[in-house]
Amino acid sequence: MWTALAESRGHRLLRRPGFLAVLGDAHAGLRILLRRPDPTPDDRAELAALVRGRTGPVVVEDQYARLDLTELGLTPRTLPVLIRRPAPAPDPALPVTPVERADQLAVAEDVVVHGFPLAGFQPYRPAQAFPAALLDRPAVRFFLVHRDEAGAVGPGATPAGACLTVRDEGVGLYWMTSLPAHRSRGVGRALLHGVLARFGDVPMTLTAARAGRPLYDSLGFVPVADATWWG
Numbered sequence: 001m002w003t004a005l006a007e008s009r010g011h012r013l014l015r016r017p018g019f020l021a022v023l024g025d026a027h028a029g030l031r032i033l034l035r036r037p038d039p040t041p042d043d044r045a046e047l048a049a050l051v052r053g054r055t056g057p058v059v060v061e062d063q064y065a066r067l068d069l070t071e072l073g074l075t076p077r078t079l080p081v082l083i084r085r086p087a088p089a090p091d092p093a094l095p096v097t098p099v100e101r102a103d104q105l106a107v108a109e110d111v112v113v114h115g116f117p118l119a120g121f122q123p124y125r126p127a128q129a130f131p132a133a134l135l136d137r138p139a140v141r142f143f144l145v146h147r148d149e150a151g152a153v154g155p156g157a158t159p160a161g162a163c164l165t166v167r168d169e170g171v172g173l174y175w176m177t178s179l180p181a182h183r184s185r186g187v188g189r190a191l192l193h194g195v196l197a198r199f200g201d202v203p204m205t206l207t208a209a210r211a212g213r214p215l216y217d218s219l220g221f222v223p224v225a226d227a228t229w230w231g
Contacts, residue, residue: 001166001174002031004140008133014050018043021050027120027128029057037064048072057120060230067228074230080213082221083170084204089196089219092145093186094160096194099142102132108142111162115177130164139167145191147182161187165195170203176212189215 006013006022014021018039022031032047039047051058051072060069063081070076099105109130113121121129134140142164146157163176173195178187192215196204207227208216 001140001164001172002033004134004137004166005130008131008137016043016046019047021047023050023054024056026056029059029120030054032058032060034060034062034064034067037066039067058231062228062230063225065226065228067230069230072230076228076230078226079207079209079229080223081225081227082206082208082216083224084196084216084219084221086201086203087220089200090193091197092190092193094145094147094190096191097144097146098198099144100135102135104144105130105132105135105142107159108144108162108164111144111159111179112164112175112177115161115179116175118175141165141167143191143195145178145187145194147185147187158182160185161191163191163195165199167199167202170205171195171199173204173206176206188212192216192219 002020002022003013009024009028011025011028012023014023018034018036020033020035024030030050032050051060051074058074060074065078097104099108106126109126110124112118113124113129118129142162144159145161147160148158159179160182161178164174166172166174176188176191196219206216206221
């Protein structure tokens with residue numbers, strides 16, 4: 001996912017044996033993903049230099065929960081990594097629309113920027129978080145849910161929720177969110193049901209925030225690790 005975003009946004013991408021780093025702009029910041037639990041001293045030194053040299057937002061994702069980065073001025077938080085094995089999924093109660101055009105992608109981007117939210121990309125500017133070039137990557141897919149208070153559903157209604165998926169050996173689910181005005185209305189559940197129906201033949205993984213755990217637990221996601229996110 002981070003490779004696709006870096007290349008689509010035109011950001012520098014560093015591949016090292018111990019980590020992957022995306023050197024974004026002032027909005028995206030620096031993102032580092034650990035690739036092994038025991039990075040070499042050289043990798044550790046370069047990682048530290050990258051963190052110290054950045055002035056924008058920084059996130060270091062340690063999926064092994066092994067590093068201590070407090071000396072770099074970062075604060076940890078623990079997030080569970082969940083996996084769902086292939087299994088049938090309920091039909092979504094609201095229509096879930098795969099994003100196929102640039103105008104649809106702009107809508108999904110707006111929902112994620114304000115619903116998740118992505119503070120670094122506010123105020124919202126189209127194609128800054130999710131450039132249209134992402135539509136050319138077969139492994140990357142966005143999905144939308146629409147609804148409104150009058151009961152209308154589908155693409156003619158108000159955009160209410162969105163998410164991003166990336167297919168590799170399995171499917172990674174990212175930035176699944178609904179806008180505040182549509183929360184507790186079944187939007188997130190419908191969105192997840194629609195995604196699971198599309199990718200039910202392969203395992204799906206995600207990193208869960210506390211608010212999303214009841215929904216994920218109810219659909220058969222189980223924890224496999226606790227990742228440490230430093231920021």
